[in-house]
Structures are given as structure tokens and as C-alpha cells.
Amino acid sequence: xxxxxxxTGGNRGIGLEVVKQLTELGMITILGSRDxxxxxxxxxxxxxxxxxxxxxxxxxDIDDLASVAEAARWVADTYGKLDVLINNAGVNxxxxxxxxxxxxxxxxxxxxxxxxxxWRVTQAFVSLLKQSGHGRIVNVSSGAGELASMTGGTPAYxxxxxxxxxxxxxxxxxxxxDGILVNAVCPGWIATDMGGPGGGPIEPGGKSVVWAATLxxxxxxxxxxxxxERIPW
Numbered sequence: 143x144x145x146x147x148x149x150t151g152g153n154r155g156i157g158l159e160v161v162k163q164l165t166e167l168g169m170i171t172i173l174g175s176r177d178x179x180x181x182x183x184x185x186x187x188x189x190x191x192x193x194x195x196x197x198x199x200x201x202x203d204i205d206d207l208a209s210v211a212e213a214a215r216w217v218a219d220t221y222g223k224l225d226v227l228i229n230n231a232g233v234n235x236x237x238x239x240x241x242x243x244x245x246x247x248x249x250x251x252x253x254x255x256x257x258x259x260x261w262r263v264t265q266a267f268v269s270l271l272k273q274s275g276h277g278r279i280v281n282v283s284s285g286a287g288e289l290a291s292m293t294g295g296t297p298a299y300x301x302x303x304x305x306x307x308x309x310x311x312x313x314x315x316x317x318x319x320d321g322i323l324v325n326a327v328c329p330g331w332i333a334t335d336m337g338g339p340g341g342g343p344i345e346p347g348g349k350s351v352v353w354a355a356t357l358x359x360x361x362x363x364x365x366x367x368x369x370x371e372r373i374p375w
Contacts, residue, residue, distance in 0.1 A: 145169040146221045146274075147355065150204055150263060151231030153177070153184040156282065156329050159348035160228055162188055164355065165195055169226065174202035174213065176231070204231050204259030214266040223273035226355045229260035229306075230282040234298055241294040249298040256302035261309055268317070277322035280354045281310050283366065285328045290374040307366055307375060314364030323363040325354045330368060 147164045151157040152173035164171040165188075173188075175181025178201040185197035200216055203209040217224055234252040236244070260281055271277035286296050287303025307326050314324040329347030346369065353370045366373050 143223075145225045146172070146217070146223060147226035147228065148172045148174055148200075148217065148224055148267070149228040149230055150174045150202055150259075151176075152228075153181045156332060156344065156347050156351065157228070157230040158184055158188065159344045160230065160351050160355075161197065162192070163345075163348050163352045164226070165192060165197065167352070167356070170198065170221070172198045172200055172217065174200055174231070176201070176203040202231075202263075204263050205255055207262065210262055210266045214270065217267070218270055222270075224267050224270035225274040225276060226278045226280070227264065227267055227271060228280050228282065228351060228355060229263060230351070231259060232256045232282065232299075232302075234302075235286075235296065236298045237296050239295075239297055241297040244297045249301065252298035252302045253305065256299070257305040257309060260306060264313060268322075271317075271322055272320050275321060276359060277317070277320065278355050278357065279313060279317075279322060279324040280351055281306050281324070281326045282351060283307055283310070283326040283328050285330075285368070285373070288366075288374055310366070311364050318363060321359065323354075323357055323359075323361055325357075325362060325364070326366045327351050327354050328366070328368040328373065 147169045149161050152161045153175040161171045161173050181199040185199045200213045202213045233255045284303045286300040310326040329350045332347040350369050
């Protein structure tokens with residue numbers, strides 16, 4: 143049976159690039175999008191680039207438990223398993239804020255999506271990943287969440303990604319006995335809507351994520367990587 147992958151926040155940026163690259167590898171790659179209309183539009187455009195290959199789309203708001211549960215039911219009913227989960231959806235690269243003055247409600251809403259959203263999705267889909275026998279979870283993180291280089295800037299985003307890295311370690315430990323590899327990946331500074339101008343091309347960033355999604359069964363788990371190389375926590 144084909145390999146089934148799901149990418150949250152798959153309608154734009156790194157997420158859309160990852161959908162493209164995984165589809166090119168022959169996976170059935172489900173494009174998860176908070177806005178179903180935007181998701182369908184992105185899938186149609188991508189399908190045209192891929193010689194008409196079908197890109198399945200599901201409405202998936204990672205902040206909404208009902209939306210996540212419905213998406214998991216759909217994948218279970220349609221495919222009966224999930225091989226690859228890419229927790230990509232994220233918000234609020236708050237470069238304009240500082241730790242001493244940041245609005246803590248803004249920090250809370252950022253954690254809700256960037257950390258708890260990925261956690262919520264993983265909990266909902268973990269039984270399907272266990273059906274795979276070769277499950278892979280990739281948490282799309284950021285160098286902004288590295289303790290080794292953390293400053294007082296970008297506080298909401300940085301701490302939410304730091305917490306996502308911690309979640310990666312917890313999940314890797316909890317799922318190791320099931321053969322599910324869990325890693326965090328920093329795709330680098332990419333010129334996307336979130337990354338802004340000045341970033342690098344999107345293809346290498348997508349490839350970083352795809353590398354972790356396609357690790358062999360004896361591959362690393364509980365690691366933090368950029369372009370296939372381990373980086374400091």
C-alpha cells in the first residue's frame with residue numbers, strides 16, 4: 143500500500159513545498175489547511191505543477207479539537223493508517239517584540255498553535271501512525287528555539303518552538319517502542335510569508351523536512367536537525 147503522509151499548514155510556504163516533494167516521492171500526501179477553500183486552491187495549483195496528480199485536502203484547524211478529530215476520522219476511514227505526520231502549521235514570528243514588553247496574551251495564543259496544536263494533532267493521529275509499522279513524526283521547529291543562541295527577541299515564537307523541541311523529545315521516548323521516529327527540524331530562514339524577504343530558497347528548506355520524514359527504520363529519533371545535520375538544542 144502507498145505511503146500516506148499528512149502536512150498541517152500545507153496550503154502555503156514550507157508546508158506546500160513539503161506536500162510537493164513528498165508527492166514527487168510517490169506518497170499520497172494530504173494537504174491539511176485551516177481554510178478549506180485556500181487548501182483546495184493550493185492543491186489545484188500544485189496538481190498542475192505535478193502533471194495532474196491528485197492532492198487530497200482536508201480542513202484541519204490545529205487549534206480546534208473538533209476539526210482535528212474529524213480529520214483523524216477521515217484519514218482512518220479513507221486510508222486506515224498514517225505513515226508520516228508533518229507538524230508544520232505555525233504562527234507569529236514576532237520579531238517586533240521583546241521579552242520584557244511582550245503582551246503575554248500574545249505569547250499564550252502562540253503557544254496554543256505552535257506547541258499545543260502540534261501536540262493535539264499528534265495525540266489524535268498516533269493510533270493511525272502505530273498502524274504504519276514505520277511511522278514518522280516531524281515537528282517543524284526553528285533555530286529561534288535553540289537554547290544555545292536564545293536572546294530576548296522574538297519571545298513568543300522562540301519559546302513556543304523551544305517547547306516544541308521539548309515535546310519532540312518526550313514523544314520520541316514515548317513512541318520508540320512502536321518504531322515511530324520523532325524529530326524536530328529547522329528548515330532554515332526561508333523567504334516565505336512568515337520568514338519575510340531576505341531568506342533563502344524554499345526547496346532546501348522543504349528537503350530538510352522531507353529528509354526526516356523518510357529516515358530508515360534505524361534512523362535517528364529525538365533529534366534536532368537542519369539540512370540533515372544535528373544542531374544544538
